[in-house]
Amino acid sequence: MHIIKVDAIASTNTFLRDLIREKNFADPVCVMAKEQLAGKGQMGTTWQSNPGENLTCSVFMKINGIELNHQFFISIATSLAVYDALNAFVVPKLSIKWPNDILSDRQKICGILIENVVKNGSLIGVIVGIGLNVNQTTFNNLPQAGSLKQILGKHFEIEEILQTILINLECRFEGLTTSNFDTIKKQYEDLLFRKNKPSTFLDIEGDSFVGIIQAITNEGKLQVLLEDEIISDFDLKEIKLLY
Template sequence: MRIIKLDATNSTNTFLRQLSHTNKLDDYTVVVTNSQTQGRGQMGTVWENIPGKNLMFSVFKEVSFVAIDDHFYISIVVSLAINKALNTFGIPKTFIKWPNDILSDNKKICGVLIENVIKQGAIKETIIGIGLNVNQTSFDNLPRASSLKQITGLHYDKELLMLEIIKNLKDYFELLKQKSYNVLKTAYEANLFRKNKPSTFKNAEGSMFLGFIKGVSNSGKLQVLLEDNVVKEFDLKELELLY
């Protein structure tokens, strides 16, 4: 496994993607940095961090064995790998907030940005960006953010955390390669934040409504039981979970 360590970069995903354009990369080539100046999240959000305190890395993986209709299983694999690593390190009450944020209790501690490379209608490669709040203890104007150190009071070795996540990625990607979809989806849904609990949502028009998270579809849409006893599916642009 090749690990490229950078003191600073604009984005580990961008660096790794550009590297893949000019080099043939092996699976689990990793770019990790102490400081990310233009870290990105889902839906164009910006991820802020204090240099040296958090774990910021991206992983390259060849995924031509994943059908384009099953692309959400890549997100499932990544979420499960991070969640299991955090459990190994004793982080309490971890959940996956759809689609792939990781929470401890109700505080966000990890964000994921997955960028799939699609050629001729098929997924060929994926670049998985992971930002984990590790030893940072102050988050200005981010009341829902926390870190491992804030939660447990302990200082963590970022490289050990990264290696544990990568080990789990290998295990879960092997399950995906074996087409163990039910195993992966069941494990993902078992860890879903606020599953089967009354929750408030906001739709794309800004209207709020109540519902119960029941699971996800194979394409990654969130399945919500509404007041009229109907299960409706929502994609990421259609729904925000308020908590």
């Protein structure tokens, strides 16, 4: 895979999207930055990362044969690829916090942001933004954040981790076919943080309630068993799982 290395840019996702507008990439391409000045997270949040200590990158992947209404399977494949890579480094107690945060025990070590590339109403590619805490050991006002160095007690080579993630990303995307949807969905659901355990959520009004994660829908909604024995579906804007 072609890798573009930069020192400091606003956002690897934005940089790569602008690059795609200029060039018609036929193959995957990765942009890796030592420092992001305005890294993006889910729901418009920012990603906090000390320069040179973590992996901040974005990867353009071509998509064929997947409809927009099945786009969450791209998120599934990406989450599983990062899980596979971190599992290779023997990171303990890995799980996926819906929709695509990667945790070690209860510590968030990786965030993923996926942006679609659409042409004439069809999904032709995605930009996968990955922020992985590697060697950073202090996080301001982020009690749930953790890093590989904190967890495993040693320094990591960021480029080695990047190469492992890219290999697994290409492998998972090669298997991203409609005939494989049920298989990867089950793999994803089996790794869900707090699955089958009573958990506390916040609704859109900020009120808390207790529910039990059951599964996800094909559209990526979280299915939660509520106290009245009814399973309700929630999208990302409607619910927040508390640690």
